[in-house]
Amino acid sequence: MGSEVSTGAGRTGRGRVERRQAILDGAFAVFARRGYAQACVQEIAGEAGVAKPTVYSHLADKESLYREAVGAAAERVGDRSVAAVEPLRAPAEAPDSALHAALTAAAHALLLAGGGEEARTVRRLACAQALQFPDLAAAVREHVLLRPHAALADRLARLTLAGRLRPCDPDRAAEHLLALLTGPLEYRPQADARKVAGEAVDVFLRAYGP
Amino acid sequence: MGSEVSTGAGRTGRGRVERRQAILDGAFAVFARRGYAQACVQEIAGEAGVAKPTVYSHLADKESLYREAVGAAAERVGDRSVAAVEPLRAPAEAPDSALHAALTAAAHALLLAGGGEEARTVRRLACAQALQFPDLAAAVREHVLLRPHAALADRLARLTLAGRLRPCDPDRAAEHLLALLTGPLEYRPQADARKVAGEAVDVFLRAYGP
DNA sequence: CATTCGTTGAACTGACTGGTTCAGAAAACC
């Protein structure tokens, strides 16, 4: 009781939240390379440079470890994806080549955010335990899939209204653009992101251009 | 040794292979609803209407059960997908509307084969244990993803050569069409397959039509 | 009828691991 008065921080001077974060980071790393069932709490503790009881003093059990670690990562990925779409606020009077460039840039950023290592891992982990933790899978889906889709659809709607795209359902258009982006990665995981983005935008604009 | 002479069948008069198949079917069902770790061999035996030692008399261990069951299902899905593309051998002199119709039919069939319950389950199971059985994941990928892609690319190449599509890389075109098909299912799992297929082909032909 | 072979049910072993406990070490605080 005395220590919190003196420092004002959580409990032990400095390092309460940092240590919790270290544990969550370790948990994510271990879950990523072992999967849920194979990961043992012992190893997570080691990864975080901490003893097993310490882990349990921060998170209730293995399940919480998983939920917190994966959920936080999903949020990060979602944030990055939404941010990638944000610059797509086209000034109405720009030429068509600028639209093409802006779209390509956004597509490329989106691909880096949604196809990167962390994003891939999050999707795999969520899918792997979808039966056991369906609510977590739903939350990940919300962050990683639906939020970026909604953000992109918003931008496309504005572009359509500005006459930069042929009249269309922006939700449908967003689905198609995202599919054109992420689909090729399934078939060629090693493909150059910039090239994939360029091709996707080309096809998209041929179909949805004015 | 004596019995095979008399009946000519595997071992016990009738039912050796049928029983093995029943066990594999049971295994697939149980793995599908529990996941690998949660599934216990006892339940698989029950699902197949058989005792636990009988299971082990047909397959070596739980891992084999998983590999055989998932592998066989992946092969079925792959076969169905390839068959869906097969009718796309367009007579060269047909009108463009016939191309559109044929493409839509193939797309719809492809969607039913690759987006159906079994296909989804196979993908989930393979992805879930990808770390533990990477070779199985690769095999599933081969059957469920790469084989249909190659078959479709073949058809698109012939169509391109016949002047029915604008000159393009058929591999890339196949990726894009498949992406347009399966992508929307990620965002709207309940969507009408026929509608999704129609929209995908519309977009595809606007971008790749002659 | 006697034999043979696969099936069955049940019990058993062995390994693994999540989660807890506890006494002692280390560090922060005054």
Place this chain on the structure above:
DNA sequence: GGTTTTCTGAACCAGTCAGTTCAACGAATG
């Protein structure tokens, strides 16, 4: 330096489940 608190390491408990063993059973077979 003395006090308090957290962290550590190790042992421990309990539950689960893969895989095995075995005696009894039943159906074909001769």
